Amino acid sequence: MKRDNSYAKSSGDDKGIVSKEEDDTTTEGLLVVPTNLTKKRAPSPVPLFANPIPQTWTHHTRQVSDESTNSAGGGGGASTRARAAAEQIIQDEEQDSANWWVDVQTPQVPLYYPLASSSCFVENEVASTVSSRISQCLVQRSIAAVYNGAVADATTLDGTSFYIRLFRGSSSNTTTPSSVGGIVVELQHRTGSPLTFHKICHIIFEAAKGKPYAGLLDHTKAPPLDKTKTNIQQEQLLLSLEKAYELLEKDRIDANRLGMEMLSLLTSPDQTNAEFVAETIILGRDILGSSIYERIFDLLQHSQQMDDDDDDDDRRDEVDILRPLAIQVLRNSLLVLARRTDMREVIQGLLLPEWLVDNLIPVLLQELEHNMETDPNGAFLVVESLSALLDLSDRASDRAEEQDALPILERAQEFGVHYHASLGQASNVAANTLRSYMNCKTEKD
Numbered sequence: 001m002k003r004d005n006s007y008a009k010s011s012g013d014d015k016g017i018v019s020k021e022e023d024d025t026t027t028e029g030l031l032v033v034p035t036n037l038t039k040k041r042a043p044s045p046v047p048l049f050a051n052p053i054p055q056t057w058t059h060h061t062r063q064v065s066d067e068s069t070n071s072a073g074g075g076g077g078a079s080t081r082a083r084a085a086a087e088q089i090i091q092d093e094e095q096d097s098a099n100w101w102v103d104v105q106t107p108q109v110p111l112y113y114p115l116a117s118s119s120c121f122v123e124n125e126v127a128s129t130v131s132s133r134i135s136q137c138l139v140q141r142s143i144a145a146v147y148n149g150a151v152a153d154a155t156t157l158d159g160t161s162f163y164i165r166l167f168r169g170s171s172s173n174t175t176t177p178s179s180v181g182g183i184v185v186e187l188q189h190r191t192g193s194p195l196t197f198h199k200i201c202h203i204i205f206e207a208a209k210g211k212p213y214a215g216l217l218d219h220t221k222a223p224p225l226d227k228t229k230t231n232i233q234q235e236q237l238l239l240s241l242e243k244a245y246e247l248l249e250k251d252r253i254d255a256n257r258l259g260m261e262m263l264s265l266l267t268s269p270d271q272t273n274a275e276f277v278a279e280t281i282i283l284g285r286d287i288l289g290s291s292i293y294e295r296i297f298d299l300l301q302h303s304q305q306m307d308d309d310d311d312d313d314d315r316r317d318e319v320d321i322l323r324p325l326a327i328q329v330l331r332n333s334l335l336v337l338a339r340r341t342d343m344r345e346v347i348q349g350l351l352l353p354e355w356l357v358d359n360l361i362p363v364l365l366q367e368l369e370h371n372m373e374t375d376p377n378g379a380f381l382v383v384e385s386l387s388a389l390l391d392l393s394d395r396a397s398d399r400a401e402e403q404d405a406l407p408i409l410e411r412a413q414e415f416g417v418h419y420h421a422s423l424g425q426a427s428n429v430a431a432n433t434l435r436s437y438m439n440c441k442t443e444k445d
Contacts, residue, residue, distance in 0.1 A: 099419060100135035100147045102127040102166055107150060109167040109184055119186040120205040127166050130183045130208050134164060137207035142422035144376045156200065157377050157422070160192025164204065237276055240266055241288055248295050253318055260325035263292065267332035269339070278333035282356065299326040300363050324378050331381040334388035361389065361399040369408050376420035383412060383423060387430040390437070397437040406434055
């Protein structure tokens with residue numbers, strides 16, 4: 001199923017159907033699928049910066065409330081009207097600042113509808129408050145989401161996707177019956193890691209109840225690199241790379257995907273032997289490494305060349321499925337190389353592959369500029385790839401300056417602050433790195 005990937009505020013009535021599907025992670029076997037979450041290829045992204053998040057709305061509304069109460073002269077009716085006016089101002093500004101705002105027309109839990117075990121009840125709260133809390137949590141946890149009425153379609157950085165659905169009800173709909181009213185929050189796992197899903201469930205439930213939760217992810221932690229690789233370890237890694245490349249060369253998308261996932265695991269910064277694999281792919285020290293990075297670059301380049309009128313469905317499916325994994329492999333490899341303090345001198349002294357700087361920088365910038373709003377998870381990986389390249393090579397910084405990368409990074413930072421915290425943080429680092437290089441270059445001239 002494909003869906004509309006515009007990150008505008010939710011609007012319209014929520015309509016959905018209940019269909020049975022098999023899910024290894026739940027025992028209910030029911031999946032709520034909104035009928036209007038089908039993906040459409042829009043000719044251009046929806047603008048999102050018309051209503052930036054106000055940073056001082058709480059202080060402003062509190063001041064309005066105090067002034068209104070004082071001007072009421074202590075009268076009971078006037079004081080009540082003043083408080084109501086202040087509450088309305090708070091509600092209006094809170095609605096403007098929230099990515100997800102569900103009004104009072106939240107649907108009730110359908111009769112005989114079995115809620116998933118991954119659900120919770122929030123007492124004495126309205127849907128607008130709960131949805132605002134959840135959307136802020138998703139931003140801080142860098143979880144991309146598409147909002148449609150009382151339903152959110154969310155995807156984590158590791159590709160785990162799930163639905164979030166809000167119902168009006170009472171705790172009688174849950175395991176602890178009571179007459180207290182509130183909001184039922186249900187999460188339904190779709191694809192990806194069950195372990196990630198259950199961790200996210202706990203965090204979102206805490207956020208929905210207004211309790212403290214783990215905030216921004218730290219992507220900088222990594223184990224120390226293992227510099228004591230033996231010949232046996234290198235032989236095993238080369239065999240794994242050969243197997244991954246064989247899968248990439250097959251004419252089946254499922255085999256290609258498995259090959260890319262193998263490369264993603266081999267180059268993960270969490271792996272102690274990732275340095276050898278990253279050097280093989282990025283620096284192209286043998287035919288195998290050169291063939292792999294040519295395959296990665298081909299996927300990135302074709303994703304930019306394809307347009308909405310392209311009738312090659314097989315090629316489109318290949319690009320849609322493999323492109324995010326190719327970006328992941330590229331980002332992992334560059335981050336591993338950037339962690340080495342001596343790699344900058346090594347790279348500067350080598351004859352770099354031409355695509356690494358001259359061709360890769362423009363492709364990455366186009367990928368970021370065109371897809372930051374429709375795929376913030378992928379945009380985050382692209383920015384981290386750019387940041388690693390800027391750290392590794394002055395030639396990459398010169399190329400980024402020629403391509404006017406700074407305004408693009410600033411736009412990504414602004415978007416990330418409101419919708420994807422990790423993207424905003426990574427874009428800020430990359431923009432500062434490029435800005436510092438440009439200032440030093442100006443001073444030298």
